[in-house]
Amino acid sequence: MLSDFFTLxxxxxxxxxxxxxxxxxxxxIGIASVVALISIGQGLQESIASQFESLxxxxxxxxxxxxxxxxxxxxxxxxxxLTNHDLDLTKRASGVDIAGGMVYKMAKFEYGNEVKYFFxxxxxxxxxxxxxxxxxxxxxxxxxxxKEGDRYVITIGYLIAHGxxxxxNVKIGDKLKVDGEEFRVIGSHEQIGNPEDDKQTYVTLxxxxxxxxxxxxxxxxxxxxxxxxxxxxxxxxxxKELRRxxxxxxxxxxxxxxxxxxxxxxxxxILGVVQIVVLGIAxxxxxVGGIGIMNTMYTSVLEQTKNIGIMKAVGAxxxxxxxxxxxxAGILGLVGGVIGVLFGIGxxxxxxxxxxxxxxxxxxxxxxxxxxxxxxLFSFIVGCASGLAPARDAARLNPVDALRA
Amino acid sequence: MILDFFxxxxxxxxxxxxxxxxxxxxxxIGIASVVALISLSAGMQxxxxxxxxxxxxxxxxxxxxxxxxxxxxxxxxFSAKLYQxxxxxxKQVRGVEYAIGVTIKTSTVKYRDETKAxxxxxxxxxAKTVENLKTISFFEILKGNYPSASDKYSIMAGYQLSQxxxxxxxAVGSKMEISGVEFSTVGINKKVGNPIYDRKIVIPLxxxxxxxxxxxxxxxxxxxxxxxxxxxEVAxxxxDRLRRxxxxxxxxxxxxxxxxxNMxxxxxxILGVVQVFLIGIAxxxxxVGGIGIMNTMYTSVLEQTKNIGIMKAVGAxxxxxxxxxxxxAGMLGIAGGAIGTAIGLIIGLMxxxxxxxxxxxxxKASMTPDxxxxxxLFSFIVGAVSGMMPAIRAxxxxxxxxxxxx
Numbered sequence: 052m053l054s055d056f057f058t059l060x061x062x063x064x065x066x067x068x069x070x071x072x073x074x075x076x077x078x079x080i081g082i083a084s085v086v087a088l089i090s091i092g093q094g095l096q097e098s099i100a101s102q103f104e105s106l107x108x109x110x111x112x113x114x115x116x117x118x119x120x121x122x123x124x125x126x127x128x129x130x131x132x133l134t135n136h137d138l139d140l141t142k143r144a145s146g147v148d149i150a151g152g153m154v155y156k157m158a159k160f161e162y163g164n165e166v167k168y169f170f171x172x173x174x175x176x177x178x179x180x181x182x183x184x185x186x187x188x189x190x191x192x193x194x195x196x197x198k199e200g201d202r203y204v205i206t207i208g209y210l211i212a213h214g215x216x217x218x219x220n221v222k223i224g225d226k227l228k229v230d231g232e233e234f235r236v237i238g239s240h241e242q243i244g245n246p247e248d249d250k251q252t253y254v255t256l257x258x259x260x261x262x263x264x265x266x267x268x269x270x271x272x273x274x275x276x277x278x279x280x281x282x283x284x285x286x287x288x289x290x291k292e293l294r295r296x297x298x299x300x301x302x303x304x305x306x307x308x309x310x311x312x313x314x315x316x317x318x319x320x321i322l323g324v325v326q327i328v329v330l331g332i333a334x335x336x337x338x339v340g341g342i343g344i345m346n347t348m349y350t351s352v353l354e355q356t357k358n359i360g361i362m363k364a365v366g367a368x369x370x371x372x373x374x375x376x377x378x379x380a381g382i383l384g385l386v387g388g389v390i391g392v393l394f395g396i397g398x399x400x401x402x403x404x405x406x407x408x409x410x411x412x413x414x415x416x417x418x419x420x421x422x423x424x425x426x427x428l429f430s431f432i433v434g435c436a437s438g439l440a441p442a443r444d445a446a447r448l449n450p451v452d453a454l455r456a
Numbered sequence: 457m458i459l460d461f462f463x464x465x466x467x468x469x470x471x472x473x474x475x476x477x478x479x480x481x482x483x484x485i486g487i488a489s490v491v492a493l494i495s496l497s498a499g500m501q502x503x504x505x506x507x508x509x510x511x512x513x514x515x516x517x518x519x520x521x522x523x524x525x526x527x528x529x530x531x532x533x534f535s536a537k538l539y540q541x542x543x544x545x546x547k548q549v550r551g552v553e554y555a556i557g558v559t560i561k562t563s564t565v566k567y568r569d570e571t572k573a574x575x576x577x578x579x580x581x582x583a584k585t586v587e588n589l590k591t592i593s594f595f596e597i598l599k600g601n602y603p604s605a606s607d608k609y610s611i612m613a614g615y616q617l618s619q620x621x622x623x624x625x626x627a628v629g630s631k632m633e634i635s636g637v638e639f640s641t642v643g644i645n646k647k648v649g650n651p652i653y654d655r656k657i658v659i660p661l662x663x664x665x666x667x668x669x670x671x672x673x674x675x676x677x678x679x680x681x682x683x684x685x686x687x688x689e690v691a692x693x694x695x696d697r698l699r700r701x702x703x704x705x706x707x708x709x710x711x712x713x714x715x716x717x718n719m720x721x722x723x724x725x726i727l728g729v730v731q732v733f734l735i736g737i738a739x740x741x742x743x744v745g746g747i748g749i750m751n752t753m754y755t756s757v758l759e760q761t762k763n764i765g766i767m768k769a770v771g772a773x774x775x776x777x778x779x780x781x782x783x784x785a786g787m788l789g790i791a792g793g794a795i796g797t798a799i800g801l802i803i804g805l806m807x808x809x810x811x812x813x814x815x816x817x818x819x820k821a822s823m824t825p826d827x828x829x830x831x832x833l834f835s836f837i838v839g840a841v842s843g844m845m846p847a848i849r850a851x852x853x854x855x856x857x858x859x860x861x862x
Contacts, residue, residue: 069754073750076744080740084740299564329734329737332493332738333737336743342478342748343744343751345478346751
């Protein structure tokens, strides 16, 4: 019985040829855009999450400014800042294994006769080096890394070494002037995928302090909790220590202590909101596609009035008639959805390829099978829902009148 | 003749009422979303342009750091700085009426028992500067007065800061603690509509020096061009002077001189990209709506096959048949477009209202006759283009075969 419904519906669709295609085109465009956008959005979330993973989600980040690492008011400004003293307090806080601090500023770089501005990051060379280098997705490609006691040497990011920053490639052994002081390049890094990160340079913490003339300040402190400790609890301990030292009560902090987990969550919240807005707009086209199916179904019912009369006359139930038309609508939705999913995946891959070529390999697309199955199911449901009203009309036709059409 | 086409098309549409409405619905939804988005983004651009020009096309701002992204906020990220010395240089440039050096630092501000971290502006408040401040919109006084040269520990608060940033509103005379030092509020600024300026807290430069230890450092310099001078030229002169003073070549600056013009330009560029993206996505629904029209027209042509045959038999030319169906499609487009535009504008107004309630006065809906006419014209074109292929098929029908159609 069910297969009969299916066959009848399919016949109608095939018979109407071009119009069926046009109807499915509506659904296909809607599904394709939704699928493409979702896969890009999920891909972005995945790659950001994996970048955080490589940092070690148990890492705790302490920054000056009360709004947390993501609030505008805390980026780089402050009468509040972190110092060596804060680093000591952090190391002593209960549950902390290793802690280290970084200094970073933008400085003037001179190479040959070109002048450009890049970030210089001052790196500790003691035991905390490892957690900080993980945090910077630090992988040396050529040359050697910074060592304790290094002076006036610098390692450079991928884009600087590969001619995308200065006109020429900057090679190992070349001399760069940083804020007027001469440094020798001893190493270069692998590509991180983010153009901003790939233009950074690294010196030892002591050197950074010397050239910027800031012997005490730190821009960021990273702390690693002891194995088995809950990062959130350790973060609270650090907060308490710093608060007590600065004489502040809870809620008055002019610094922020966040675990990587918390950071990741706030990033995801923002991404989530953007995604929903964009998806919402794309979903409008799906709505219009559904209306197209409804329209086509009404026409289909109209054209088959006589057939419906005959079917009822030879004993078909109202229920049967409705099933036939629901199937017709559902198939239209489903086929449109299949093509749409394929196309959407294609667009997603295209976007990924284009952005990788442009240097932003952070933009990946993610195709979960849940997305595929979900979209197919959704397009089928859209089809059926759109076809409900027309199908009901068909089912309620009076056989006598229908035969006379 | 044209009138006949019209009435024939109209009759056709009326005949299959439900179908016509459903088809139009597709266009209505598509146009409504596009119109709403265009209206809101154009409105937002207008508001921002307005505010930036309130700053005055004669305003120049100088910040430390190179590159177009430097702003008073990111100045600290650069190792190069501006100093009072630079303010003096700028004052001497020909065509500069005045120059004010400002320090901006983040600090904790405590009011009653609430503490927040925010940007604190340090401004000089000598008599001459106060005269100049009165001409800058976001420094105009609503209540109270400017801090005078004698009260070091006084505050001038932005409008929103005084009203709803803290739990209790702040009035003239309210005491607040900045970085642990007690200050008294002496003035409240007029509302500007931009949260950054409405939430600012300003203290005298001397107090800032004392609190934050900034000495001669300045975060930015605000300058005004004398009337009769071209702002862009004056900005160039300022650049030259500062460069010469620092011994830098052109292109090597570690500071940025910006006029309201280039701020508007860069903002417009960014907004433009976002606009195109969002509207592009909304336009997809319009595409689907157009496909709906095409589909409906094919059906309409099919249903009227016999009629087409009769018309051709009594002398209608191919072109006439095509016109009838093009009109039918076009009318679907225009009707859908008119309704869609109206709905789109209403949605825009609703969003504007909701956003204003949430404090985002930046989001306004703009309703220009350009937008309305453009949308309606566009929907007519969408309709006509969608109906083209079915209309051509109708026009090419062989009258004999058409008459035989059952």
